[in-house]
Amino acid sequence: MSRMPETLYSRIGRFLDDHRLAPDPAHYAFVHAILTEPKSALARAVNDLIDGGLRLHQDDIRRLGGPTEASPAPLPPIASSETPVRDQRDHAVPEAESQSDALAEQTQGHVEAFGAIIRSMQADTSAFSRNLAQSAAEIGRGESIGLATLAKLTGEMLERIHVTERRLEQANAEADVLREKLIEARATARRDTLTGLANRLAFNEAVGQYLQSDGPCHLALCDIDRFKRINDDFGHAVGDRVLSAIGQILAEESKGHLVCRHGGEEFAILLSGLDRDKATAIIERARATVRDRRLKVRETGESIGQITFSAGIASLTQDDTHETIFARADALLYRAKNDGRDRTCTE
Structure with missing residues (x-):
């Protein structure tokens, strides 16, 4: 078929x-x-x-x-040094802060608008109550106020209710949009702008959660070997492309686990629900994939050369804190670098 x-x-x-x-x-x-x-x-x-x-x-x-x-x-050519992507990343934080300020201002405006609607509803209700009380008093004294007067009062209140309902409906729609923006802003604050991976903030939160849970979990710190050479030889824009490519490889090879760009050319991976051998096997496959990948400068076709990374893997224990688990993984990464790079060291 x-x-x-x-x-x-x-x-x-x-x-x-x-x-x-x-x-x-x-x-x-x-x-x-x-x-x-x-x-x-x-x-x-x-x-x-x-x-x-x-x-x-x-x-x-x-x-x-x-x-x-x-x-x-x-x-622009990715190897251009005139407009390096790194400069754009330097401005990412002020841009994010500007977006946060705008959302905060929008939220404040929305709260004030809700307050104005509520105050308007209270004023309308109070006025209607006074008019009804006055009419009731007149009826109690035996005075004739007429159906026309009651109909007018009721009609005015119904119109005010309809206006308020429309305002509330619009306010609710705006609140839904604002809520989505706030969710997106929260997600953006936890994502690395260059690679699209989780950033250090999101990763630290996840580590804190795993420290409070049961089950095996391992922290792998991966650092690109001799990354400065790439920036020096080809420019920071090419270096940024390399970071993105390696970040994607790590995410693909570690699918189902949290991968983070921890800073610079260093990536951190939380491998949960696996024993140490299986966790190490994932990192080893990722190292092999990176080593075999041949990246080129797109505009010139020039080869960037073989790229490798070193890794240190530490297993979380019940006595670990955020600081101790990272210190152990970092020490293992340092050992891998000293032992010749392009290798993984475990406990």
Whole structure:
């Protein structure tokens, strides 16, 4: 039986999933434009970015201008030293802080708007209560207020209720959007902007959780060997691409476990639910994959040369703290470096 061709919808979904992009309308439209017009300038630019198995990031999409751009700005050579990606990362923290400030201001504004709605409802209710009390008093004195007066009072209150309901409905919709933004901001704060992996904040939180739980868990610290050579010979932008590629390899080889860019050229991996031999085997497979991968400077085709990393693996114990487990793994990594690099040391 012949296999049915993959639908465009499935291809778009697979692309979003492969690059860990949220399935929102903007991302869908972006990928739709790439896949339906594969020879367009936008599609070619994206293919250049993801060539070699690299993952497309939100910053890349923003820089390309999205699917509405007729001709995206030309991409700088990845070996260019004029606009190194490292400079962009230096500005990532202020940008994140700016986004946090904007969300905080938006949240404060939303709280104030809710407060204004509640105060308005209280004022309307109080006014209606006074009018009803006055009408009740008039009825009690035997005075005739007429159905028209009661109908007017009731109609005015119903109109105020309808206005308030519409305002509350709008406020609730805005609150839902804000809630999603806050969730996204929280996730962004725990993700490394270059590799898309968990950052040190997210990793420290996970280590704290594992320290309080039962079951085997191992911490692997992996550091790229002689990474300074790559930056010196090819530029920081190429170095950033190498970091992204190795981060993706570690994530693929350690699927199901938490992989983090711990800082610079160092990655940390929490391997849980495995004995030490199986955990070590995962790191060894990742080392072999990195060693066998041949990366090149995209614009020139120049080989970057063989890339390796060293690793130290420590197993969590009941007596461990965050500091002690990292100290032991770091000491093992240091030993691997001293023993000649491109190797893994365990306890």
